[in-house]
Amino acid sequence: MIGVGLLALNFPVFIDAFDxxxxxxxxxxxxxxxxxxxxxxxxxxxxxxxxxxxMWRRLxxxxxxxxxxxxxAVIILVEATVWGRESAFGTDSAS
Numbered sequence: 001m002i003g004v005g006l007l008a009l010n011f012p013v014f015i016d017a018f019d020x021x022x023x024x025x026x027x028x029x030x031x032x033x034x035x036x037x038x039x040x041x042x043x044x045x046x047x048x049x050x051x052x053x054x055m056w057r058r059l060x061x062x063x064x065x066x067x068x069x070x071x072x073a074v075i076i077l078v079e080a081t082v083w084g085r086e087s088a089f090g091t092d093s094a095s
Contacts, residue, residue: 001064001065001067001068001071002065002068002069002072004064004068005061005062005064005065005068006061006065008030008057008060008061008064009029009030009031009057009058009061009062009065010029010030010031011029011030012026012027012028012029013026013027013028013029013030013050013053013054013057014026014027014053015027015038015046015049015050015053017041017044017046017049018041019037019040019041020041020042020043023037025037025038025041025046025049025050027050027051027053027054028050028054029057030054030057030058030061033050033051033054035047035050035051038050
């Protein structure tokens with residue numbers, strides 16, 4: 001989950017509009033916004049559309065990474081607790 005979320009944040013974000021040269025307007029990626037193409041394009045509020053598209057990308061990927069990190073932390077905590085109770089010669093006879 002962590003890898004999928006971080007990879008999805010890295011992919012470029014586009015909107016369904018084209019600039020005056022016929023290129024699809026790119027807004028950056030989930031990490032960094034690059035609104036220069038949207039600012040230079042004429043004919044609409046492309047900056048607002050880019051900000052909205054970036055927000056939606058971040059709204060589903062950041063929680064995905066956070067949930068994956070919590071699950072990983074729980075797994076590591078459980079494994080460390082179980083591993084700490086075992087001795088080198090098998091299970092601990094005191095417990």
